[in-house]
Amino acid sequence: MSAMPDRIRQAAQRAQADLADETTPLLRNAWYVAALAPEVSRQPLARRLVDIPVVLYRREDGRAVALEDRCAHRSFPLSRGQVVGDNLVCGYHGACYGADGRCTRVPSQAQVPPGAVVRSFPLIETGALLWIWPGDPALADPALLPAQPWMSDAGWASSTERLHLRASHVRLHENLLDLTHLSFLHANSFGTPDYASAPFETVLDEAAGRFSLHRTVSPTRLPPLWAVPTGLGGVDAARVVSSSFLSPALHVVAVKFYACALPEDAQPARAIRTAHLVTPESATRTHYFIQHARNFALDDAEITRFMHQQLLQAFQEDVDGLEAIETLLAGYPARQPEISFHADKASLAMRRWLKRQAEAEALSRAG
Amino acid sequence: MSAMPDRIRQAAQRAQADLADETTPLLRNAWYVAALAPEVSRQPLARRLVDIPVVLYRREDGRAVALEDRCAHRSFPLSRGQVVGDNLVCGYHGACYGADGRCTRVPSQAQVPPGAVVRSFPLIETGALLWIWPGDPALADPALLPAQPWMSDAGWASSTERLHLRASHVRLHENLLDLTHLSFLHANSFGTPDYASAPFETVLDEAAGRFSLHRTVSPTRLPPLWAVPTGLGGVDAARVVSSSFLSPALHVVAVKFYACALPEDAQPARAIRTAHLVTPESATRTHYFIQHARNFALDDAEITRFMHQQLLQAFQEDVDGLEAIETLLAGYPARQPEISFHADKASLAMRRWLKRQAEAEALSRAG
């Protein structure tokens, strides 16, 4: 009753077995964005990150703290408690925890019992973002932070946003690494019909776990999202895009625009960059943070507002589409394996890499 | 702690093991109603049928198409795409599928990869209904279509409706084959107290998979639903009912009415027929289509409206009751087996037949 020939199905099944998907264990030894910096305050913030309930708050000097959001005593969510000084006091029986997760006081007794401690997570704040290391703290090397210099550079005007995706982070990474979908999923926002068939090249650095693709669409007409701020509406323009998976937590899309009528170097630099900051909430839920920046018209608040609003509308199309896939698959276990296209080359390499990383991490935990 | 003697419980459990219920695999090699004909248009329609996500649309010449609602590439629901000519274009990366389910174009590459195909389902349109064969297409014999001639006969005035039932289709079939419930579940709509105890006979054709019961309630008083259109209110009348399971997809209830004061053949024929069109959505969810017809007052739109509205109210009582059972059972695994009544004779035969059919189909898939 299958539509697919057996031989092809078996080959496709074998290929798929090597790819990360919603059943692959989540990578914990990595820096992920926990929150936009302004979200964290003296009021505790509850957030599930990489399947761990986490509570975030700030000390009196402003430094952020991330603790496991479960009191060691009777599992009350610490996020329902109160920040007192640099500590977090449980709202059930008043156990008091320091920023290192150690319980320092139990109101009903003189001594703190051994074992009264919750996990405390390494955090780094850079620019508008707060990064967390949900895995083994001994491995939390700041040098591994995937944040890019432009993300906190005054030469780039940027805005941020937080979205939520009821789908696997793997599907979001795949979406970001295959931009042929712009012509279809985003036909009404920033896609153009010539996008899907434009030539592209991929750069796959398996050792570093970096996967990118580069695409030049030229000559093309820019959609309003880009035509309005760049002033390149109604003329033949070039749209030079690179899309890079830099870590399980960060994908950067960088785009340059120029008019075809003049040599590129005779024109002002008009570049935009979007950091897609991907943090698994659970296997099938994803926190999706955005930092969008441009290197021109830095002080034009109206351009910031326009691009932010237009981009968010497009990213919501991704969210809606990926959620539709996740819902479909959850209710359809008897499906065929996926058939891939040439344009999936980078995303297949990325998914194989994610799967191997997850297996290596599982092994190292067991060892 | 059981209320039921052990010996009786064990016998009841053995009997129940032979009966189809919500744990029995769904029959796929059968014609089922996929949709009312006017539901399907140039706009794709998503519908889960027999646990398969299906998308329905019409070709330029009006012929309907049913495809598996999952793109072979990255599982995007094809129902979120666009109909272009006779084809369906995936809304994610633009793969284009013909009415036969074969992918004919991938915009980002010159060739279509092998295996890029989705299932295409046999369809037959008759009168107001669109029938689908969700099983092996090689077995989709049009001669097996359970549609009855009167369902598309101009001598019968009919109206259609689509209901949805959050309960197993087996429970709905059982409800339709045991009309003693009219006196209780429908006490406020089309049931009368004398209905439950009226004599009946059953005709069980196990070979053909057809099970009916025939009941004459006479003399009786007709409820408004039947008294108003037939003009037989306030007098002794006969109500002659046959109720027939004709296939897993179709149950027909046929009723004749006449006044007891005169010989039957001295009176106008006043008959109504209701096709209960039963399509499992999943093991515990059912699409419930209705076609209701009469052979008198064919052009009286007010009678059509009155009977449609009254009947729907009664069928909603069935839906509510069956959903209450499904909910109860889902939360009560430690229950006793069912105890059957004489009136269940036809429905027990039907459930044994459904179970044997499902086992045979499972065997033929494995073989």
Added chain:
Amino acid sequence: MSAMPDRIRQAAQRAQADLADETTPLLRNAWYVAALAPEVSRQPLARRLVDIPVVLYRREDGRAVALEDRCAHRSFPLSRGQVVGDNLVCGYHGACYGADGRCTRVPSQAQVPPGAVVRSFPLIETGALLWIWPGDPALADPALLPAQPWMSDAGWASSTERLHLRASHVRLHENLLDLTHLSFLHANSFGTPDYASAPFETVLDEAAGRFSLHRTVSPTRLPPLWAVPTGLGGVDAARVVSSSFLSPALHVVAVKFYACALPEDAQPARAIRTAHLVTPESATRTHYFIQHARNFALDDAEITRFMHQQLLQAFQEDVDGLEAIETLLAGYPARQPEISFHADKASLAMRRWLKRQAEAEALSRAG
């Protein structure tokens, strides 16, 4: 990656294995409150009790009946039927059940089939409460009823309430046996800061399954809830509390108040008592009935209203907090074991006892 040293974690895990929690089978051989007496009428009432669907109604002479809420025929909820005389008539095909659960009539046939019987549960009505024995009826000894004399004594003015808790009854019992939480969870209602650190003693009667703790907070200032009705606002007062687990279904909190300026016996008796009536709905859902009483100002309806409203607000804080724990734990299987405090002494003994009782009951069912 754990915050807790291995040795401590292993010891804590061993200790926790002996404690009842949401995975422990529910005790059925016990009297539980099924309903507040006025809830039960000639209109059938559906309620899930100890994982059994139950229907409650009253006979013509007012005596309450509790039957399994599932017709022996096709599992229709009997609570959707009608009370006729002393019987309950199924709303699907009209099977008629007596108060003893035996089916006495099937409308469509002359004889009632053997096995057509549903469970009937022993009930006792005392004061405002209706108690049910969901286990083996042969063991339903009225002498085991945990109701206390004051609960139906005219010398105590009382009010009742029904709450619902989406959490395990074990967590509610634990909450009631560890009142150090008043200073934190109830900081805004009836807790005061000195409560958590006040000295207490516990009385553990493992043989009888009774566990209490006694605490005197003195001198203290009473919160408005107690200060207003007792007239002891703004002065040093004593608050003498005992909190007792008397059965899996009943916990009584008894409090006395007096001014510190005078000897206790020179002052009017001002006592309040609250029966916390705990009935598992399922492993993680709990019916939570309250009877609150005082032995002073018996006829002052305004005091009744004031205390009822204030107490309910406080109990809602417990409900919210316990539900937050249940939700957290359901989504966090990879957690550390609980670390206990000295104040948990009585609740640990109670949880060990509940676990042993459940194991004994499981054994006796199997034997």
